[in-house]
Amino acid sequence: MKHAWWAAVGLAALLLASVGVAVAIGESLDIEAVLGALRFRLLGADGPVPDPVADRIIWRLRMPRAVLALVVGGGLGVVGAAMQTLVRNPLAEPYILGISSGATAGASLFFMGLLPPLLSKALTMPLAAFLGGLLSMTIVYMVARTTTRLSVARLLLAGVAMAALMGAVTSFVTLSSPDPDRLRAVLFWLLGSLHRATWSLLPAPALVTGAGLLVLLALARPLDAMLLGDDAAQGLGMRVEALKKLLIVIAALVTGTLVAASGAIGFVGLIIPHAVRSFTGVTHRRLLPACFFAGALFLLWADLAARILLPAQELPVGIITALCGVPFFLALLRRKAYEFA
Amino acid sequence: MPHAPPLPSPLALRKLAVVLLLWSSLLGHGCTSTESGNAKTVLVTDDLGRQVAVPTIVERVVTLAPSVTELVFIAGAGSRVAGVTTADNYPPATQELPRFSALPIDFEAVLQLKADLVLASDQVNSPQDASTLAAVGPPVFFVGVRTLDDVMRGVLTAGRLLGTATRAAIAADSLAASIRALRALTDTVHQRPRTLVLVSPGTLYSFGQGSYMHSLIALAGGASVTEDHSSSAPVLSDEFVLSHLPEVIFVGAAAADDILREAILEHHPTFDVVPATVAHRVYGIDGDLLFRPGPRLVEGAWQLAARLHPDLVASR
Numbered sequence: 001m002k003h004a005w006w007a008a009v010g011l012a013a014l015l016l017a018s019v020g021v022a023v024a025i026g027e028s029l030d031i032e033a034v035l036g037a038l039r040f041r042l043l044g045a046d047g048p049v050p051d052p053v054a055d056r057i058i059w060r061l062r063m064p065r066a067v068l069a070l071v072v073g074g075g076l077g078v079v080g081a082a083m084q085t086l087v088r089n090p091l092a093e094p095y096i097l098g099i100s101s102g103a104t105a106g107a108s109l110f111f112m113g114l115l116p117p118l119l120s121k122a123l124t125m126p127l128a129a130f131l132g133g134l135l136s137m138t139i140v141y142m143v144a145r146t147t148t149r150l151s152v153a154r155l156l157l158a159g160v161a162m163a164a165l166m167g168a169v170t171s172f173v174t175l176s177s178p179d180p181d182r183l184r185a186v187l188f189w190l191l192g193s194l195h196r197a198t199w200s201l202l203p204a205p206a207l208v209t210g211a212g213l214l215v216l217l218a219l220a221r222p223l224d225a226m227l228l229g230d231d232a233a234q235g236l237g238m239r240v241e242a243l244k245k246l247l248i249v250i251a252a253l254v255t256g257t258l259v260a261a262s263g264a265i266g267f268v269g270l271i272i273p274h275a276v277r278s279f280t281g282v283t284h285r286r287l288l289p290a291c292f293f294a295g296a297l298f299l300l301w302a303d304l305a306a307r308i309l310l311p312a313q314e315l316p317v318g319i320i321t322a323l324c325g326v327p328f329f330l331a332l333l334r335r336k337a338y339e340f341a
Numbered sequence: 342m343p344h345a346p347p348l349p350s351p352l353a354l355r356k357l358a359v360v361l362l363l364w365s366s367l368l369g370h371g372c373t374s375t376e377s378g379n380a381k382t383v384l385v386t387d388d389l390g391r392q393v394a395v396p397t398i399v400e401r402v403v404t405l406a407p408s409v410t411e412l413v414f415i416a417g418a419g420s421r422v423a424g425v426t427t428a429d430n431y432p433p434a435t436q437e438l439p440r441f442s443a444l445p446i447d448f449e450a451v452l453q454l455k456a457d458l459v460l461a462s463d464q465v466n467s468p469q470d471a472s473t474l475a476a477v478g479p480p481v482f483f484v485g486v487r488t489l490d491d492v493m494r495g496v497l498t499a500g501r502l503l504g505t506a507t508r509a510a511i512a513a514d515s516l517a518a519s520i521r522a523l524r525a526l527t528d529t530v531h532q533r534p535r536t537l538v539l540v541s542p543g544t545l546y547s548f549g550q551g552s553y554m555h556s557l558i559a560l561a562g563g564a565s566v567t568e569d570h571s572s573s574a575p576v577l578s579d580e581f582v583l584s585h586l587p588e589v590i591f592v593g594a595a596a597a598d599d600i601l602r603e604a605i606l607e608h609h610p611t612f613d614v615v616p617a618t619v620a621h622r623v624y625g626i627d628g629d630l631l632f633r634p635g636p637r638l639v640e641g642a643w644q645l646a647a648r649l650h651p652d653l654v655a656s657r
Contacts, residue, residue, distance in 0.1 A: 026580050027578075027580045027581060027583075027584035028584070029584070052614045053583055053584070053586065053614050056583055056611035056613075056614060057580055057583050057584065057611075060610070060611045061579050061580055061583070061611060062580075181541070181543060181544045184544055184576070195578070198610075307578075310572070311571070312570060312571075312575065312577060312578050312580070312581040313572060313575050313576055313577065313578060313581075314576055314578055
């Protein structure tokens with residue numbers, strides 16, 4: 001058990017260092033200015049802001065963006081793990097199964113003013129995204145399910161089809177809007193980007209991701225049991241169907257909230273649980289937190305790569321994650337019998 | 342209109358006409374004359390290097406971009422324009438003309454206009470579309486305007502193709518004189534404010550390497566901050582603007598200066614430390630004067646200069 005703690009400490013240190021790198025890299029700022037701004041904000045130094053420009057770049061642009069990358073990456077990693085358990089297959093992921101695209105369709109319908117703002121914009125958009133994701137996932141799940149079992153081939157095909165349909169809805173809604181910048185908005189929704197990050201955008205995704213992680217951790221033992229198969233889990237006295245429904249709702253809720261903040265970023269939920277499992281094994285008590293940290297790190301570095309590849313511009317980070325994720329996905333598809341253990 | 346360029350004298354006109362005759366025989370690319378059907382055509386190389394068989398007499402011309410329409414009108418051939426794009430709005434005479442969608446090209450609508458020649462812009466239209474169109478209808482000639490000097494060249498080209506070379510030469514000369522007059526004023530400035538031109542206050546579309554925008558700003562007495570940007574048509578990051586700290590921001594939108602400043606700050610709250618917003622030096626300028634590579638760029642440069650150096654250039 002001791003080495004698990006060391007791993008956790010190591011991960012936390014790596015995470016901190018990565019945030020440091022993400023905050024320091026960009027349009028050139030001298031290291032004094034970076035440290036000055038960080039010291040002022042983190043240690044609460046007295047007096048006026050040392051360098052207002054550096055402060056804005058570091059604290060209001062790069063820092064919230066880095067934190068959003070952590071939240072979105074971590075959340076997608078955790079949701080990916082939960083969905084892979086749900087369908088007992090490592091090919092599942094919110095993006096591939098159409099939740100993300102359903103969420104973008106919901107969010108863009110709201111964003112373009114076609115859905116009424118029920119509460120406030122900050123709450124309605126994630127809600128619309130959640131409902132879109134839930135609808136899409138439910139349809140995929142119903143299509144893939146036969147009386148006896150879940151067909152993986154059907155699941156993937158239905159996911160691809162749903163993703164195409166929902167992507168078409170998003171594109172149509174956005175392109176037919178009066179937004180002068182609609183092409184770019186389509187890119188944002190379909191490829192995902194963290195460039196909208198501000199401190200005020202962060203609470204909703206952070207809270208929902210945190211809550212999702214905690215609920216899934218509380219369900220760690222039933223989730224372990226699910227890996228044994230429906231019959232075995234039922235034999236252990238679990239209400240398998242209820243648990244599956246709950247998992248779908250959690251996945252849609254977390255994914256929807258994240259998509260509302262950053263668009264549909266794909267393949268994080270595919271790569272991360274797979275990579276993490278070889279270190280942690282399949283027990284969810286260890287898998288889920290590890291997926292959170294690994295996903296957070298991965299998206300942070302992917303976003304850094306996106307920023308470095310096209311400096312002084314905005315490259316959707318979903319391009320980077322797809323470049324990493326699709327070869328991975330294909331390699332997984334080639335494997336004959338994939339076992340979790 | 343302060344500092345209006347003088348009109349050329351009759352003697353100058355005659356000299357010009359002679360020069361033009363020589364010019365058109367030398368540079369007129371009049372390589373071959375061919376008979377196709379009843380109409381005589383001349384093979385001319387367009388600004389994309391394509392060989393185009395242009396009728397020697399063009400009665401009806403269609404323009405595929407507003408900037409080209411403006412070149413044709415100022416070259417004195419406005420009466421030959423048979424149709425324009427839905428984006429055209431200048432000169433006012435275009436309001437009366439038949440319209441078609443240009444992006445993407447509505448081929449059928451263009452064909453129905455029965456033009457002898459179609460003029461396209463290398464900035465807007467694609468050569469593939471041109472080949473598609475030329476295969477079934479009139480020849481397509483590309484006019485390329487990438488620098489300020491190309492504007493005058495474009496006017497002359499339009500005049501040469503459409504048979505109004507003399508009037509085109511006068512117009513080109515007048516534009517060149519206006520540019521010289523402005524340059525004489527702005528050459529003397531000591532301070533060239535760091536200047537950023539944005540397409541809109543939201544997404545930071547701007548102009549990078551190789552754009553004519555930088556020479557337009559320089560002509561107006563400013564220094565463009567995006568001149569070395571690696572992309573030719575970048576979307577700037579907020580960070581880029583914060584690290585280059587423009588002293589003046591122009592937005593190509595017909596809105597009040599203060600409203601544009603507010604809109605910029607609403608979309609980019611961190612720009613509250615950018616000198617241009619601090620000093621309320623955010624200005625709205627009709628985007629058609631800045632973003633249309635046509636003759637009104639010169640007017641655009643004067644308007645930029647009036648905001649950059651109000652003490653030097655009277656607002657117009």
